[in-house]
Amino acid sequence: MTEYIATRWYRPPEVLLEWDTYSKSLDVWSIGCIFAELIERRPLFPGKETSEQIELILSVLGTPKIEDVYKDGRSNSSEIIYKFGKIPKMPWKDILPTANDDALDLLEKMLKFDPDKRITVDEALNHKYFDDIPKEHDEKTEPVSKFDFEFEDLDLNINELRDLILHEIMLYHDQGILDEYEKYKEQYKKGDKKKDKTSMIKSSSKNKTASKASTKSKV
Numbered sequence: 001m002t003e004y005i006a007t008r009w010y011r012p013p014e015v016l017l018e019w020d021t022y023s024k025s026l027d028v029w030s031i032g033c034i035f036a037e038l039i040e041r042r043p044l045f046p047g048k049e050t051s052e053q054i055e056l057i058l059s060v061l062g063t064p065k066i067e068d069v070y071k072d073g074r075s076n077s078s079e080i081i082y083k084f085g086k087i088p089k090m091p092w093k094d095i096l097p098t099a100n101d102d103a104l105d106l107l108e109k110m111l112k113f114d115p116d117k118r119i120t121v122d123e124a125l126n127h128k129y130f131d132d133i134p135k136e137h138d139e140k141t142e143p144v145s146k147f148d149f150e151f152e153d154l155d156l157n158i159n160e161l162r163d164l165i166l167h168e169i170m171l172y173h174d175q176g177i178l179d180e181y182e183k184y185k186e187q188y189k190k191g192d193k194k195k196d197k198t199s200m201i202k203s204s205s206k207n208k209t210a211s212k213a214s215t216k217s218k219v
Contacts, residue, residue, distance in 0.1 A: 007030075009033065009044075009046055010029075016050055016053055029118065032110030033111070039096050040098065060090050061112075062089030092104040106119075110124060
């Protein structure tokens with residue numbers, strides 16, 4: 001693996017420093033970076049090149065302990081890391097002031113400089129931050145599948161295409177729209193494609209208006 005990749009902002013120290021071995025903890029780091037970005041709505045470590053990326057990480061995590069750097073397969077790390085001098089660790093609350101304590105605790109455990117000290121995937125899923133999310137799943141539940149590529153046979157202008165995109169989205173939220181879609185799709189298969197294309201568009205626009213009215217009434 002190389003550090004010269006498009007996803008540099010989410011690369012862990014072991015990739016940036018080209019250590020000899022990687023593990024699943026690499027993904028834990030990346031998810032931690034994304035998690036922080038979702039909280040604060042901005043990238044956590046937006047480095048423009050590898051050296052800056054490492055410096056940004058150190059500016060938050062602080063200079064790592066010697067035992068976190070001097071391990072087998074981690075050659076040349078000390079020269080790169082310690083050239084920035086002694087950097088103190090920043091409190092996560094100062095970096096992500098809007099995050100709650102559980103979120104900050106999870107981030108603290110995911111974004112460890114030493115991959116051996118990061119929380120595992122299973123440990124992260126069982127973290128108290130996720131206590132409100134049901135852990136059990138109904139085995140009878142089947143994934144929803146409404147993907148349909150028959151629109152590729154239609155001669156659509158830009159406005160019609162926009163309406164059908166909205167229509168596709170609403171399939172997941174409104175049973176009435178789904179029923180209309182199935183009705184006109186069957187008619188389309190039977191013959192009059194031009195007529196049914198217009199019917200589908202009109203139905204989409206009608207339901208779009210109804211959906212907006214319903215949303216306003218709920219607000």
